[in-house]
Amino acid sequence: xxxxxxxxxxxxxxxxxxxxxxxxxxxxxxxxxxxxxxxxxxxxxxxxxxxxxxxxxxxxxxxxxxxxxxxxxxxxxxxxxxxxxxxxxxxxxxxxxxxxxxxxxxxxxxxxxxxxxxxxxxxxxxxxxxxxxxxxxxxxxxxxxxxxxxxxxxxxxxxxxxxxxxxxxxxxxxxxxxxxxxxxxxxxxxxxxxxxxxxxxxxxxxxxxxxxxxxxxxxxxxxxxxxxxxxxxxxxxxxxxxxxxxxxxxxxxxxxxxxxxxxxxxxxxxxxxxxxxxxxxxxxxxxxxxxxxxxxxxxxxxxxxxxxxxxxxxxxxxxxxxxxxxxx
Amino acid sequence: xxxxxxxxxxxxxxxxxxxxxxxxxxxxxxxxxxxxxxxxxxxxxxxxxxxxxxxxxxxxxxxxxxxxxxxxxxxxxxxxxxxxxxxxxxxxxxxxxxxxxxxxxxxxxxxxxxxxxxxxxxxxxxxxxxxxxxxxxxxxxxxxxxxxxxxxxxxxxxxxxxxxxxxxxxxxxxxxxxxxxxxxxxxxxxxxxxxxxxxxxxxxxxxxxxxxxxxxxxxxxxxxxxxxxxxxxxxxxxxxxxxxxxxxxxxxxxxxxxxxxxxxxxxxxxxxxxxxxxxxxxxxxxxxxxxxxxxxxxxxxxxxxxxxxxxxxxxxxxxxxxxxxxxxxxxxxxxxxxxxxxxxxxxxxxxxxxxxxxxxxxxxxxxxxxxxxxxxxxxxxxxxxxxxxxxxxxxxxxxxxxxxxxxxxxxxxxxxxxxxxxxxxxxxxxxxxxxxxxxxxxxxxxxxxxxxxxxxxxxxxxxxxxxxxxxxxxxxxxxxxxxxxxxxxxxxxxxxxxxxxxxxxxxxxxxxxxxxxxxxxxxxxxxxxxxxxxxxxxxxxxxxxxxxxxxxxxxxxxxxx
Numbered sequence: 001x002x003x004x005x006x007x008x009x010x011x012x013x014x015x016x017x018x019x020x021x022x023x024x025x026x027x028x029x030x031x032x033x034x035x036x037x038x039x040x041x042x043x044x045x046x047x048x049x050x051x052x053x054x055x056x057x058x059x060x061x062x063x064x065x066x067x068x069x070x071x072x073x074x075x076x077x078x079x080x081x082x083x084x085x086x087x088x089x090x091x092x093x094x095x096x097x098x099x100x101x102x103x104x105x106x107x108x109x110x111x112x113x114x115x116x117x118x119x120x121x122x123x124x125x126x127x128x129x130x131x132x133x134x135x136x137x138x139x140x141x142x143x144x145x146x147x148x149x150x151x152x153x154x155x156x157x158x159x160x161x162x163x164x165x166x167x168x169x170x171x172x173x174x175x176x177x178x179x180x181x182x183x184x185x186x187x188x189x190x191x192x193x194x195x196x197x198x199x200x201x202x203x204x205x206x207x208x209x210x211x212x213x214x215x216x217x218x219x220x221x222x223x224x225x226x227x228x229x230x231x232x233x234x235x236x237x238x239x240x241x242x243x244x245x246x247x248x249x250x251x252x253x254x255x256x257x258x259x260x261x262x263x264x265x266x267x268x269x270x271x272x273x274x275x276x277x278x279x280x281x282x283x284x285x286x287x288x289x290x291x292x293x294x295x296x297x298x299x300x301x302x303x304x305x306x307x308x309x310x311x312x313x314x315x316x317x318x319x320x321x322x323x324x325x326x327x328x
Numbered sequence: 329x330x331x332x333x334x335x336x337x338x339x340x341x342x343x344x345x346x347x348x349x350x351x352x353x354x355x356x357x358x359x360x361x362x363x364x365x366x367x368x369x370x371x372x373x374x375x376x377x378x379x380x381x382x383x384x385x386x387x388x389x390x391x392x393x394x395x396x397x398x399x400x401x402x403x404x405x406x407x408x409x410x411x412x413x414x415x416x417x418x419x420x421x422x423x424x425x426x427x428x429x430x431x432x433x434x435x436x437x438x439x440x441x442x443x444x445x446x447x448x449x450x451x452x453x454x455x456x457x458x459x460x461x462x463x464x465x466x467x468x469x470x471x472x473x474x475x476x477x478x479x480x481x482x483x484x485x486x487x488x489x490x491x492x493x494x495x496x497x498x499x500x501x502x503x504x505x506x507x508x509x510x511x512x513x514x515x516x517x518x519x520x521x522x523x524x525x526x527x528x529x530x531x532x533x534x535x536x537x538x539x540x541x542x543x544x545x546x547x548x549x550x551x552x553x554x555x556x557x558x559x560x561x562x563x564x565x566x567x568x569x570x571x572x573x574x575x576x577x578x579x580x581x582x583x584x585x586x587x588x589x590x591x592x593x594x595x596x597x598x599x600x601x602x603x604x605x606x607x608x609x610x611x612x613x614x615x616x617x618x619x620x621x622x623x624x625x626x627x628x629x630x631x632x633x634x635x636x637x638x639x640x641x642x643x644x645x646x647x648x649x650x651x652x653x654x655x656x657x658x659x660x661x662x663x664x665x666x667x668x669x670x671x672x673x674x675x676x677x678x679x680x681x682x683x684x685x686x687x688x689x690x691x692x693x694x695x696x697x698x699x700x701x702x703x704x705x706x707x708x709x710x711x712x713x714x715x716x717x718x719x720x721x722x723x724x725x726x727x728x729x730x731x732x733x734x735x736x737x738x739x740x741x742x743x744x745x746x747x748x749x750x751x752x753x754x755x756x757x758x759x760x761x762x763x764x765x766x767x768x769x770x771x772x773x774x775x776x777x778x779x780x781x782x783x784x785x786x787x788x789x790x791x792x793x794x795x796x797x798x799x800x801x802x803x804x805x806x807x808x809x810x811x812x813x814x815x816x817x818x819x820x821x822x823x824x825x826x827x828x829x830x831x832x833x834x835x836x837x838x839x840x841x842x843x844x845x846x847x848x849x850x851x852x853x854x855x856x857x858x859x860x861x862x863x864x865x866x867x868x869x870x871x872x873x874x875x876x877x878x879x880x881x882x883x884x885x886x887x888x889x
Contacts, residue, residue, distance in 0.1 A: 010438055013439055
């Protein structure tokens with residue numbers, strides 16, 4: 001993979017040409033060099049006011065164009081959001097791991113759980129926001145040229161595929177965390193049932209078919225209390241589950257949205273650069289042909305109109321002459 | 329780099345990657361007609377989009393002003409390209425111009441650009457030597473058909489492109505080789521001289537750390553005219569033979585009853601695992617692989633239909649893009665196989681191929697003559713196949729009964745122009761013009777050996793028993809026994825060691841059968857010797873016959889004069 005940098009010899013050549021230009025440009029050269037340096041320092045490139053003279057009148061125009069169009073400045077926002085999401089996911093992963101550690105005082109845990117919840121919500125919000133920004137990129141109120149449109153499409157594609165990758169990552173992290181959590185709570189429950197000697201057995205019986213349990217055991221009030229507790233527990237668990245499901249469905253719908261934005265598949269014909277380039281070229285050529293045709297038709301129409309006009313004039317003249325002849 | 333193996337795909341990818349990662353910010357990638365193909369073969373659009381390239385342009389198109397973007401040009405240093413850059417620099421469309429040329433750029437061109445760059449927008453000019461089309465990791469082409477001989481009509485216009493392409497491949501692979509060429513060929517000697525000249529002129533470029541003495545061997549297609557005429561039975565070669573692969577794209581437009589999105593398919597080694605794994609498999613094994621693939625797909629289908637819980641659904645969504653990709657892969661390969669199968673049974677290619685292989689490998693003249701006659705007389709075979717059989721026969725038995733077969737062909741209505749190809753082929757690659765031992769008959773020992781070998785070992789697959797001449801040449805290289813009289817060195821410094829890295833370039837074009845030969849050789853001699861194969865084009869039968877008939881046009885009038 002050899003390469004050769006021809007920039008130095010090019011700069012030499014260019015310098016030679018500059019020296020050959022009229023003297024009053026010399027100052028502008030140095031002017032340019034400072035600008036060059038500014039550029040290297042990462043400043044926003046301005047159009048250098050060098051060269052002076054005849055081409056000066058085009059500059060105001062250039063200066064306007066050299067700034068990013070407003071709609072494209074949003075790309076920066078998207079990038080910032082994307083990196084934010086990335087760091088949020090990292091953070092969340094840290095929390096998850098911590099939360100899954102077995103020894104943990106209850107207070108810490110609830111704190112942690114809260115922060116997990118907050119981060120998750122924040123991340124989801126960011127996802128939504130970024131998604132909206134991408135979707136509405138260059139949407140309303142901006143006039144886009146043909147090239148801009150192409151560019152917009154490409155930007156949307158690249159950014160949304162990034163977002164998509166992130167969202168898959170996020171969801172994977174979440175899912176693995178949830179399954180781990182579930183496993184742990186199951187094992188806790190196991191521990192609890194094993195540890196809680198007789199009463200738990202009773203509980204189990206009561207759980208399986210509570211009617212029988214009610215008839216068999218005479219200590220009604222206690223039993224009833226237990227059943228009520230049990231039912232209450234069950235209800236809260238169910239409630240939680242339902243909420244979970246609703247949340248999952250929401251997640252799902254968002255995921256579908258993400259997919260819908262990203263239609264182009266890796267490695268397909270639509271993903272070939274040369275294919276797309278040729279397609280554009282063909283379209284341009286087709287457009288040219290159509291324009292030419294239109295032009296021809298237009299021209300034809302004009303000549304026809306001319307002929308018609310001449311004819312009409314002739315007829316009028318003839319009629320006129322005829323009348324004149326008739327009169328005299 | 330030093331430890332890495334030679335890999336043409338990776339070297340082009342590295343070039344592009346280096347260009348795009350070194351330039352920060354939003355970019356427009358400008359390509360010309362050829363580099364568009366070169367880049368497309370190793371990168372997909374979505375991969376490049378990830379590198380903040382937001383627009384692709386062709387250099388010849390007029391562009392809109394986009395002064396907030398950087399223009400990254402990856403183009404060949406042709407006169408037209410330099411001209412259009414110079415025109416554009418008078419009224420710059422981009423904020424900065426980064427010019428990457430795929431080959432050495434002359435001082436004159438550099439001067440022209442410097443003169444045109446009055447507004448100081450060109451910020452770098454580099455030479456990145458990606459001036460060839462990487463097909464497989466060990467195969468590249470220049471997409472220049474019609475370069476069979478120095479007399480071919482396109483030779484004059486395209487030879488400098490051939491020199492450029494081969495030269496750049498040496499630089500991309502970082503090799504400073506000794507050059508050998510096929511001694512009986514003007515074309516290879518000419519090319520060897522040109523490359524030596526270029527290497528001497530740009531000596532500073534070849535300042536690599538030495539690791540052994542690499543070899544560049546320039547061969548001529550005429551030494552082995554049999555290989556491009558044979559029917560192929562390995563996947564890649566078959567597709568090219570029957571459907572034609574063009575820059576990794578295959579058109580299925582002629583196949584009946586296909587959906588629109590399968591009219592043209594892409595076969596990329598990086599994005600199509602199935603293709604990568606089955607590229608070199610023969611037709612029979614391929615059928616088994618396709619069946620496995622379809623079974624796998626069926627399995628996945630079933631699990632997907634079986635969605636019951638929210639969790640299943642989530643899993644489904646996570647896997648959905650993969651599944652989707654898998655399903656397009658399946659339908660692509662199934663329809664490819666379908667079409668291949670259709671063509672094979674339509675033209676009875678199995679039978680034809682059997683006789684072809686016998687012609688290429690057997691030594692029994694009488695029986696083979698009868699077989700050829702049988703096929704020529706049978707109307708179920710295409711005229712093309714009959715013609716090719718007679719061509720093969722005429723190479724194999726130059727003094728045999730070619731005349732009778734020619735008569736026969738014209739009596740069944742083959743146009744005289746096509747029959748003329750038989751003489752053209754003899755004029756192009758007759759026995760006296762060939763270098764090397766194509767038929768294994770020049771040397772009594774090798775003749776006896778091949779007969780004994782056939783008798784003792786038998787043949788495992790009659791459709792793929794033919795080995796191209798390249799196989800023997802590679803063997804010679806490995807044993808360091810390549811004759812100096814047949815393949816002389818172009819420079820005086822002669823190394824006696826066996827080369828570790830070999831670049832073989834074939835004037836007139838290579839075939840996928842030879843690509844397979846190189847692949848097999850490389851995997852057998854991993855770590856000992858690695859070969860990269862390049863050619864002016866990748867031939868299939870049609871292309872070879874067309875190139876042949878083009879030399880015919882050129883030869884005939886001059887013959888009359």
